[in-house]
Amino acid sequence: MKHFITIKDIAKELDISVSTVSRALRDTYDVNKETREKVLEMAIKLKYKPNFNATGLAKGSSHNIAVILPFITNYYFSTVITGIQEVAYQSGYNIVLYVTNDSPEREIDIISNLPITSLDGLLVSIASNSDYFDHFVEVMANEIPIVFFDRVANNLETSKVLQDDYNGAFEGVEHLIENGYKKIAHIAGPDTLTFTQNRLRGYLDALxxxxxxxxxxxIVHSGFSQEDGKKDAELLMSLADRPDSIFAANDRKAIGAILYLKSKGIKVGEEMGVVGFTNDPSSEIISPALTTIAEPAFEIGKKSCELLLKHIERKNFHPQEIVFPGKLIVRESSSKTI
Amino acid sequence: MKHFITIKDIAKELDISVSTVSRALRDTYDVNKETREKVLEMAIKLKYKPNFNATGLAKGSSHNIAVILPFITNYYFSTVITGIQEVAYQSGYNIVLYVTNDSPEREIDIISNLPITSLDGLLVSIASNSDYFDHFVEVMANEIPIVFFDRVANNLETSKVLQDDYNGAFEGVEHLIENGYKKIAHIAGPDTLTFTQNRLRGYLDALxxxxxxxxxxxIVHSGFSQEDGKKDAELLMSLADRPDSIFAANDRKAIGAILYLKSKGIKVGEEMGVVGFTNDPSSEIISPALTTIAEPAFEIGKKSCELLLKHIERKNFHPQEIVFPGKLIVRESSSKTI
Incomplete structure (x- = not known):
């Protein structure tokens, strides 16, 4: 990993105090010309970059963290940000927000153009089809820590915060089985995303x-919107051998499926079981109410930010992977005897 | 206004190109040691602050705008931010996000501690009970433009972007009247907010x-949550002289009211009409589906950001007040003959 030259290195080489170096670079009245020139020469020799983390020179940090994520107009992500914001505010950090619109191209563009000198760290949830991570490696090579949450870049050696997608899915599907459903379909997300893969594994292992x-x-892979859920349900209902229940990768897809089933006069619960994943407020609003796995979105936001602050404060903080358990919330959509 | 030393000043003093100065400061391979030293010396002499507004150096601005608002976990605000983000991204601006949790104290704390030297402007939606605006005046005195959206500080001479709350409310209530409802209640927001006052006026004038x-x-004033809507409906239903319909200040309150009415076996539409305001996705998910006034949240975000960029680019840009019309969307909750 690259070592960035700091004023400490200059001080050490010249055998003078860090404070003198700092004042020489800032050209304060109490540093003589000779010292200033020596500091300057050494700065050039060591390739010291005075613009690095500039605003925070005194404190050693800019107190800005970037949050980069696919969307904010859904319950999960907006709740995660609220958790991040809560910790950031308490710790005196500002949040710089970037939305990728779930586009890998925009993600690369945003990361490549980050005002990196005025950022202390990044909190990232990657776009669905991201399979190129060099832009993150470059950020990390600049000693800017990254913590991934929810949609993570697997191979990067950095902290990650996730919900337990595998066990959540397992529990949701087992719940359907215990309620008498036998032909369980899965409407999944894009198969490039780790959390989608984990929910699929949980589904398969429960069966x-x-x-x-x-x-x-x-097993239908598509996007995460309500519209995707509608289309997936339509596809499943068109099959010669229809399933008797659906485990959806998230609540929006589950709600899309329920709306489609209702529009076709199919009794949700009784005829077709549906289980979602998230515990979006809409899952209580829809009728029949949706059985789902609750994700601790606010906690995930808080923990991600706490971990990032630890990375910022201690360069050698060891990366952690935190997995929050989900919680099965049983409502009407998975009951055969409404 | 303070003139900040830029690399242009260094280039001018040394009679070399801006690009050479930039490359010297970045220590690229193609700048010789002598030039680098000269640039560095001049930078110190002019008290050039390489940390100031690093990304925007060339353009003379920081390219950061702050967005300050009560919440992000609701559909309206998260959609507004998405619109803001869209314009900001296209124009190369970063968004620094601050959430007040609808607390006037936190709002004042945030505004008072803004990193004002690294911000070009502010987009603000004020907290519900804010009645003290000196902190905004102070920001504006620093020549940092502010554009208010949705929840605006009335007396400040600056651009504002709003939906047409008065006419939207008028239209929603008139729709209830035309559908045969005669005893129309209003579950409103906090009476300190201008948009709440305007919706109340629209309601009264339609009657x-x-x-x-x-x-x-x-007429019940309370908060904006689903829980508030439930409680308001419960209060109305406990009256000796019950209303036959409810106009709610937003969809979450309307949905809370519908859930309460359903839980008491009251037929929404047929027995009790309900009209909301927002067109939150939940309004389509609930059954019966909610009649509402659609707010152009994404457009409000885009327009707010566009106006702010105009203020940033032209110091004498005249403040504008933009009012977007709402749109009545008729669904099942306002029909006596479901």
């Missing part, structure tokens, strides 16, 4: 444990 | 136009 099988055509 | 009266007890 396996209970000696139930699935069909390739019962 | 007046149609020679209908209201009662003091049919």
């Amino acid at each position: 396996h444990k209970h000696q139930l099988s699935t069909k390739e055509e019962w | 007046h136009k149609h020679q209908l009266s209201t009662k003091e007890e049919w």
